[in-house]
Amino acid sequence: MYVPYDARRPSSGVRVTLLTEGTYPHSHGGVSVWCDQLVQGMPEIDFDVIAVTGTGREPLVWELPTHVSRVLSVPMWGDPPAGREPRWSARAQLGDAYEEFLTALLDPRAEARFPQALYVLARAAAGRTLSPFLRGDKAIAILTSVWNRPGLAVREAAPSLHDALTATSLLEHALRPLAVPLPRTGVTHAVSGGLATLPGLAALDQHGVPLLLTEHGVYLRERYLGYRIAPYRWPVKAVLLGFFRLLAQESYRRAALITPGNRYNRVWEEQGGAAPESIRTVYNGVDPTAFPPAGPEPQGFTLSWAGRVDPIKDLETLIRAFALVRAQLPYARLRLFGGTPRGGEAYRERCGALAAALGHADAVTFEGRVDDIRDAYAAGNVVMLSSISEGFPFTLIEAMSCGRATVSTDVGGVREAVGDTGFVVPPRDPASMAAAALELLGDPERRRAMGEAARLRVIDRFTLRHTIDTFRAIYRELPTLQRESERIPVLAEPRVAVAG
Structure with missing residues (x-):
């Protein structure tokens, strides 16, 4: 069942087992970028990865440094774990x-x-x-x-x-991650809530390994959103949502430290049972030298977007907003950069059909993954973000570092990231999004001023160096933060x- 990556020679130092689901090192996306930043930024720390995947046949899409000793893939939909039913008592x-x-x-x-x-x-x-x-x-x-x-x-x-x-x-x-060989030493670091926390909770209970939990988005909230349209009857949803809710509560209760990527998540975590003193916000960071000012704007009026084509990014609202923009600016364009994950093809087709139905298929272009993400930000006069759920999105702070004005939805840590350097609008509100975009497109001087302020905000608050230094310190201190409590008794x- 478990697919090990070829072992590499570990370096000396603290050992951290990253616990991931659907992200690093088998997928692209913001959380994967964040994981790669941590691993690449701490060559003195030994890393392992337990990755919850789809089939177990997913290739590695990130180049792993030598201090990553192993990757164990936990296929959710591959062959079941080996074993036999217990007998008798x-x-x-x-x-x-x-x-x-x-x-x-x-x-x-x-x-x-x-x-x-x-x-x-x-x-x-x-x-x-x-x-x-x-x-x-x-x-x-x-x-x-x-x-x-x-x-x-x-x-x-x-x-x-x-x-x-x-x-x-x-x-x-859902319970298959419990069967993975558990770490017995060091620290486990779940980079999302939900299924990724299962090996960490088991390692804590059985071996006393402290658990660090980082939530970018709110896993439980996203399960609630997803199950609204899931093809199951209510009894099935009641079982699964009950499981996700109680698993979130147990993760919040037993993690030695919780490091949300924004203050918005803290509300969910405290309501879910996390002790306030166990929560420490650590923002995502970028290297401003890697995302310098984007340079001259494109000719004409262009809105750009970057991310994965996924329902949670709500491209339908963005396309509807663009239709309203184009009613005022007939030569405007919307350029969408990013790949479509496996299984998301139907959503991509639905978005394309919507653009065509609204009469704007000629002006809405799906351009796929771009070799240099900075090109996606440079392609627009204004960079858009239309998500219905986010943590602290990399695409937003990268665009800000590139000096572009932004229009974003008020979800997760977006408002914390943007401050007054861009427009923040309600999610699922095409009219508000269009009005903000039109205001910026019609005022080049304001766009320039906002873009400059956005870059300065990133340099002041959201640098990669600060993120790496913070987690390095946490990894070293976490064993001393582990609350001394008896393990939960078993039957x-x-x-x-x-x-x-």
Whole structure:
């Protein structure tokens, strides 16, 4: 199941295991850039990576330095982990723990049982019995029994056998990261919430390895947004969203330190149970010398955008806003730079169809990945960001470093990044976005002044050197920050770890 990268000679120093999901080192994007910055910026620290991936066949797209010792790929949709169902009393114990786990997901009165049950499942995963158990009939029967109990809200939705099969399968896939070989020393650093935290929580519980959690976007919020349009009935959504919510709470509660990329995330983390003293904001940074002033603006009126083509970037709102801009400026253009991730082709086609339906297919161009991202920022008089969810977006502070005026949606840490050096508008509001873009396009002097102020703001607050130095210090001090507390008791010694 686990796909190791060729081992490289580690350097001396602290050992950090990065925990990623769908990003570094198998994918491009802002979080991957951030991971690469950390790794490249600290050659004296030994790094490993546990990467939650799709199939396990994803190639490495980042060149790894020699102090990255290994990469373990955890395929969510590849072959299941090897192992056998436990037998006799071990099977009964695992069944009891799974029933407690599901009850916590579905019954608000039982949520306190979640941590204990999760760590029993984690030990079963280490013993290679969890995944086979979840693929068996008993797991289906347990879920069917739990969500049909009198008094549970999910019962009113009349869960079907198909719902039970679907929910159990999704949970089996979601829990696969628990079966990865766990680090026993050093520090684990989850670079997002959610599934990436599972090996870190298990390593903390079983070996006392401190967990550092960095959230760029809010993982739980993005799951809520995504499941609004997911093709599942409510009983399935109730199970999965219950899991993500309680997993977020447990991650916030047990992380030795939480380093959100903006202050907006802190609200979610504190409401999710994080102690305020365990939260320390660390902004993303760029190297201003790598993103110098972009130079002369393009001829004509051009809006540019850079990122991955994904629903969370809400290009449909941007295209609708551009249609309003073009009603006032008929020769305006919208240039979209960035790749379409695997599985996102339908969304890319939908955006292209929208531009055509609005009569602007000739002026909206999808230009794919660009060799030098600075060219994407230089291509526009104004750089746009239309996302419905962000952390502290690299594309925004890179464009600011390049001296371009920006129009961005008020999500995540965008307002913290921009300050008064650009326009910030409500998300999913084409009219407001168009009005801001038109105001800047019509005032070259204001664009210039905002662009200059934006670059100075980056130099003053958001440099890569500061980010790297902060995390270097955190890695060295984190073992001393680990709260001294007894591990959560389990129901019994993990006999479930032995397949009979």
